[in-house]
Amino acid sequence: MNSGQVRSGLIIVDKPQGWTSHDVVGRLRRLAGTRKVGHAGTLDPMATGVLVVGINKATRLLTYIVGTSKTYEATIRLGQSTVTDDAEGEITAETIAAAVTDEDIRSAVKALTGDIQQVPSSVSAIKVGGERSYARVRAGGEVNLPARPVTVSRFEVHDIRREHGGKLRDVDVTVECSSGTYIRALARDLGAALGVGGHLTALRRTSVGPYFEGQASTLDQLAEDLRLLDLNDAARALFPVRELTEGEAADLSHGRRIPASGTPAGEDAPVAAFAPDGELIGLLADKGDTAKALLVFAPGNERS
Template sequence: MTGSGLILIDKPDGMTSHDVVARVRRAAGTRKVGHAGTLDPMATGLLIVGVNSSTRLLTFIVGADKEYLATIRLGAASTTDDAEGELLEAASPAALAAITAEDIAAGISRLTGEIEQVPSSVSAIKVDGKRAYARVRAGETVELKPRAVTVSEFELLGTRRSETAIDLDVRVVCSSGTYIRSLARDLGAGLGGGSGLGGPGVGEGLHGPGVGGHLTALRRTRVGAFSVHDAHDLATLDAQAALIPAVDAASRLFERLDLTEQQAIDLTHGRRIHIADREGPGGEPVAAVAPSGALVGLIEFRGKEARTLVNFPTEEAVAPTDGTA
């Protein structure tokens, strides 16, 4: 059976994140598999999967910043803010032709930084205990509240024009909880027919001002410290070979503390440890590693004392890949 660790998957188009988890369960020979951060079926790219006790790491990965490559089509909004939905009224060729490169740059600028964003009504956000997309499919009208997100980079990589659409290839680096579909919607709403951006009209309706916009392609290229360049093809997955051992994964995510034998024993038994030369504030998890190279757990410092946040069972330990033992 596969040990404990993370597997980076390059999710193909057309599969749900749940489909990926099911495939990894079969490949790894365990039911204890989860993922960090859902990708829509139309999206491709990095999906981080936790195996066995390393599912405990996923909580800390979900909140990491993310990078995407996407294509935004200006010229029509859709019922889902992406290409899988029903297209709404199309903009006229004249309206599209009137949009300049400077207009697009200004629209992107207004959606960069700390912004208030209304998530798509077909998102996985829960409304009174039920997913928003499930309520929409049941015929309900769902209105989600704006929430603060950070778009640290919104870069235009290329522009392709036709009479009926303007396709924008973009790169986005953003905080957890940012919807790229919503950026596409709001960019289209703010071009060619009204401000639409940053004002009360944002997200009020799919028939908002402007020429309309929706997402036609999305690829997640990075989550925190992990890149899609290191991800594996699901069709040829060797779960054991692809596994990033828990100690290596945690050491990439957090500061690493190498323990003495006694410190490892104390933490394993739920006791606090004291580090005399520890300096600086606590608050961030620290990966605590035994002399054997196994991940004992994640700990949190308060001054010079540390307590366990998450323990890892020693029987699932996999030898680290950096040659330590």
């Protein structure tokens, strides 16, 4: 596909199991015919589901999408711990979980809901002394990451099953959480709270901010039709909107401040500013009585 034919926008990908997020970006670079492609938050290879990818100008929106809330469907296995806190890692401990009741599980889940302090998985991409944590662990080293505040706004149990002759318990859950929350760490901590260990056996991301799995396309579908979410539509879904006058649009395009937007989100909250013709001019944030430009998109050049 010729890069001149590809407009700026987002692609909502249904990432297949076994693919890294970088693999998906590489595939879409070839399909879109441009190297200006990036993603808004990594999904582990074992996970499937929503991966938001930006093309051309829309890559500049990705930093704002990374920080949005996420929703996941997951299965947690109680009775086994692994080195990676998921099914891809070697089992490090096994404990018979037959005595763990449904009530015990639901009570422990409740304790992990809300504003909590979470120690990230040791095989995360967090850098320790300039080295990715997962690289140090896989090289045989040890990593002690500090706890960080995260918000688990929903941790709902759907089904609890006995597996392996009743020795293990599998728990199907939905998790809605803030950016930076590790579902593998929730599985680990649920198992630890119940005294039997736990790890993640399945994970699917069903939403990232306002973008959801019903909008997502498989890589095979994207090879037939790139299914681009236009930059203007993507911004309208992500931010509060301000419709500019022609004078305001001209001022903003030239880097001049304009009167404050006065949005309920308050100062520093990004607002998508649109010209009278419906084109996205940029992102604004209020500073006192004026609005300053956070991003300005150069008109006409799709690859800028």
